Amino acid sequence: MTPAHLDRTPLTLVTGLDRTVSARIAHALAAPGTAIVSHDLRDVGRGRVTRSVHRIDLDGHDRFSLDDVELEHGCVSCTLRLDLLPLLRVLHREPGVARIVVALDPVVEPENVALEVRQTVVDVPGLAPAAAGDDVSLTHTVCGVDAGRWLDEATGDITLAEAGLSVDEDERTVAQVAVGQVRFADTVIVERADSTGGAWNLARLHAVLVRLAPGAGMRTLNSLQRLDTALMAGALGSGTRHSPHGVPRRPFDPLLAGRPDLDGDCGVELITVEAARPFHPERLHLALDALLDGVVTAQGRLWIAANPDDVLWLESAGGALGIRRVGRWLAASPEGTADPEHRAMAALHWDDVYGDRHSSVTVLCHRAAPDQIRAAFDDALVTDAELALGPDFLANLPSPFGTEHRDPCDDFESTDRSVQVDQTEGEDR
Template sequence: MTAVSDRTPVTLVSSLHREAAARIANALALPGTALISHDLRALPLGYVLRQTRTVLGGADQFAIEGVKLEHGCATCTLRHDLLPLLRTLHRTPGVERIVVVLDPAFEPEPVVAEIVGTVVETDELPAGTAGDDVVVRATLTSVDAASWLEDATGDRTLTEAGVSAVEDERTLAQAAVAQVRFADVVVVETSGAADDRYRDAQLSAALRRINPAAIQHPVRPDDPFGPDELLISLATVRPESRRGRLTTPFDPLLDGCPPLEADCGIEVVTFEAPRAFHPERLHGALDVLLEGVICARGRLWLTSSPDHVLWLESAGGALGISKVARWLAARSEEELAAVDPEVRAMASLRWDGEHGDRHSSIVVVVHRADRAEIEEALTGALLTDAEIACGADYLAALPSPFGDVHHDPCSDSPRGESDSISHEETTR
């Protein structure tokens, strides 16, 4: 594996708007830079459009190529095209940095997961992951101040919104929130007009509570928008920023210390409980997280899956729950030895003699919902003292509408099978 200092740095650029992402990428096109983008709008025709631009030795070269779909899957095509290309560019003389412009339908975190976790096997390259040769140093996301909050709180799918050219049940809200949550710098395109000041302040408050570690870089129509401004923002990225770090099931939910007080109607609601949820009552309570809520995320302890951490994540009118790991209390001594010491230390702070580290913890960012209503609904879904007294066998046998993966609003078809955020079982 190549030492981190010798890997080629990669910057990811994401946005719901292609033009905005292109402006950021072009501003980062300094000498020694290779830019890559994949446009998925040609998917119905059986290919994706790959654009590359290299600024090397004083020459600016641009190429467009249609990449045939592998297995009829956009994600598989990117695995077969983007990952080998990153490894090849790492070996290309003169390439000092790489900028990857993501199609609006893609979220940055799963792309990073592919870079660090997927083995690339070709005749031209030694076996290994793209992460052996490159390292994601930063992610920049552009948001439109006029539309982002509406996009992030709605329930339109990517297909309905015209972002995806093929059927995609993920929502625009899921993509919008995922892009912001993973960003190190959020470029906010705003009019700068006096009439829009409250809207801009409300958006800033929302972004600060979703991703408090990210630098917000406002851009008005008459502002300079070039490498100097973006490089200054990148240089001031906070130590706690993501910088390509993947989400794990035991991450602090208030990472980055978001403001807890309300601002412009935007507020963070936290919910903690040292007891399990009743499966059917929780299912009935989930609607409270789909109205007036920008996003929610957290760990759930469910009676029907007592050994598993269930991860809840919502954006706008869409919500998903999935098994992501096992509680430390359900692991063997050998398995515990492999767990990150920081995770073990955090678990010890809440350790219960009977239930170990099992707990429920949810953080909700609201813009119209009532805090008391959320707290009341979630509290009402917890087990009662009388139910707990019935014993472990009774609790484990309670009917549950949740399987390994569950989506609300309930549907027969899953949302975002391959391109949405996923959490693999981890010992971190």
């Protein structure tokens, strides 16, 4: 019997902040038997999306369709669930389609698409309800990077709405999307390498990219070089098995997956912060400022004294940062279910008193001083004197962290933890 995944149609995502670069990459992926899909979301706020489908038949003949899609609710999620996911299921059943390429709009994060493909059940006339992942297999994500602009975009704090890329209600920053697109890539195509202002700036950009996506293949082109099918094929084959290959991250996956370089280069350095005692919530809140300037991105698991049973996930990009609850420590729910990766991580950090509770954060610096970041986190840990006061004292420390928090934020005033989530949710970061 043929394995089920071999019956699925291979799916490639093309992502990036520059839609022109994404279009060139998609064109370089065109081959007989390919369907190339794109959705232009620039008018999504008014409930209208322009969808294009370019089919290259097995005999090499081209067919192109352009349609306006009307949505009841104008948002990215509605576009995926009401149009793209059903379309993937339909294209899978077209006899001339051997591969699907989806060129994502600049505001779409590929990891979210991967989750939707895997999990979201959609209805298609004439078919039983199912997830698109039953029909297509996301095998590759290609990210296009404009060398002259990307690092500034990935380290700023402007929102997508302020940049004119999305609707006013979209509070995500350009940096969040830029970092997420590269991090989920299996191949990175760097274009306009001659627009960085010099060899050192290009080397610094490369130092960031290879630490952000260490398992990805990479090709760098200047303005006179053409991205063609042969070059694209070589780029797709240059990655490693350590890149995502369509698999979304989980909170207990290794933070240094892909074996990134931990040595500094052009002022860029990837550092780790580990702690075997909890953070004091108010001091940690102050320490987070160290991550909002001169840092490309930070991510990791936090143990906070006022949330002793909760695993909190920190993630930053440029000048924006978020913290959210992603589960419970095994020591707090020993009878609960956990995947093997979670249990393996717990075993590495197990303590006779605190169990698997610990903090582990990676920080990708490009201007910030690593020693200052480490010192800020060290100063935020609870002291021996505070530990001696016992778990009840620690659990009742005033805290700005509920189940979700974003920075920068207004000064924290309330010590009533029952209202913290309402105070932090929906803040414009």
